Amino acid sequence: MKTRGTLIVAAFxxxxxxxxxxxxxxxxxxxxxxxxxxxxxxxxxxxxKNQISTLDAKVxxxxxxxxxxxxxxxxxxxxxxxxxDADTIAxxxxxxxxxxxxxxxxxxxxxxxxxxxxxxxxKAEDAKIKKEVMDLAKSLNTQGMDLKKAMAQxxxxxxxxxxxxxxxxxxxSLLVTVSFGSGQTGLSSKGKEMLDGIIGQIMENxxxxxxxxxxxxxxxxxxxxxxxxxxxxxxxxxxxxxxLTSKGVDAxxxxxxxxxxxxxxxxxxxxxxxxxxxxxxxxLNPSGSMM
Numbered sequence: 536m537k538t539r540g541t542l543i544v545a546a547f548x549x550x551x552x553x554x555x556x557x558x559x560x561x562x563x564x565x566x567x568x569x570x571x572x573x574x575x576x577x578x579x580x581x582x583x584k585n586q587i588s589t590l591d592a593k594v595x596x597x598x599x600x601x602x603x604x605x606x607x608x609x610x611x612x613x614x615x616x617x618x619x620d621a622d623t624i625a626x627x628x629x630x631x632x633x634x635x636x637x638x639x640x641x642x643x644x645x646x647x648x649x650x651x652x653x654x655x656x657x658k659a660e661d662a663k664i665k666k667e668v669m670d671l672a673k674s675l676n677t678q679g680m681d682l683k684k685a686m687a688q689x690x691x692x693x694x695x696x697x698x699x700x701x702x703x704x705x706x707x708s709l710l711v712t713v714s715f716g717s718g719q720t721g722l723s724s725k726g727k728e729m730l731d732g733i734i735g736q737i738m739e740n741x742x743x744x745x746x747x748x749x750x751x752x753x754x755x756x757x758x759x760x761x762x763x764x765x766x767x768x769x770x771x772x773x774x775x776x777x778x779l780t781s782k783g784v785d786a787x788x789x790x791x792x793x794x795x796x797x798x799x800x801x802x803x804x805x806x807x808x809x810x811x812x813x814x815x816x817x818x819l820n821p822s823g824s825m826m
Contacts, residue, residue, distance in 0.1 A: 707746070707820045710736060713775060715813045717752070718759055720770040722778055730775065733817060734782050744820040745779070745789045747772045752809035753796030769793025775815045 710733040713726040722730070737745060749772030751764035761767045772791040780786045801808035 707818050710817045710819050713815045713817075714810065715771055715815070717754065717809075717813065718756070718767070719813075720767065720774050722774055727778060730778055730817070731782070734779075734784070737779070737784055737819065740819060740821070742822040743788070744822070745784065746818040746820050747775050747779075747789060747791045748798075748816045748818065749773075749775075749791070749793040750798060750812055750814050750816070751796045752812040753799070753803045754809065764795040765793055767793075768795050771813075771815050775817065779817075 711729050749768035751768045756763055772793055776789050776791045799812045801811040
């Protein structure tokens with residue numbers, strides 16, 4: 536509006552200059568005319584400004600009303616949405632409660648059914664166990680009588696074994712048999728090892744006599760330092776005695792005897808038989824026993 540007033544004044548000045556230039560108006564008349572028109576223009580400008588102010592106020596009020604309406608509509612929409620959410624949540628909660636109640640009912644039913652099955656099974660097993668116990672008791676009662684008989688028999692057998700052990704302990708026992716080569720009286724490494732194995736048993740029976748018997752295979756003695764199988768068998772027995780005493784056996788407990796070929800354990804007519812007969816036997820003779 537300010538631009539429009541400026542244009543009017545500028546146009547007025549242009550017209551004034553043109554009129555004055557033509558000589559139709561005096562200076563005084565021009566001033567009067569100018570003042571009148573300027574006042575009119577000022578009044579018009581003031582009215583226009585008032586109208587603009589009124590329009591601005593209306594625009595501001597309209598904007599305010601619009602904003603209030605928008606805010607109210609927004610609040611109402613939010614409230615409606617919240618109410619809708621609350622209704623939805625309430626409905627969901629109610630549905631959940633109903634489902635939970637149903638699940639609890641189903642679970643209770645299953646538990647009741649399983650409990651009944653467990654009770655029935657327990658009763659059946661209890662009856663079964665009771666029957667087995669009764670059967671076992673009867674069996675044990677029957678077996679108890681047999682057990683007494685068996686225990687009596689076992690006691691008798693143990694008594695017999697004890698007597699047999701005592702009898703065996705009172706009799707001479709062969710500890711080891713050492714073999715020799717034909718015409719030989721020296722101990723082999725194997726023979727020494729076999730004698731080492733009986734040292735402990737000899738020491739455990741300090742009152743027993745040790746009988747060492749030498750034997751020959753019956754082959755005639757034609758050479759060497761022995762006149763007969765009697766001398767050869769005695770020499771073999773003496774070799775064993777010498778080894779035992781070197782291992783700590785008391786010589787006073789040992790008795791050495793040569794029996795030549797008079798007590799063979801195998802045939803004298805075969806090589807294998809003669810090898811078995813060329814031997815020395817070490818016999819443990821308990822105290823008080825009779826040979």
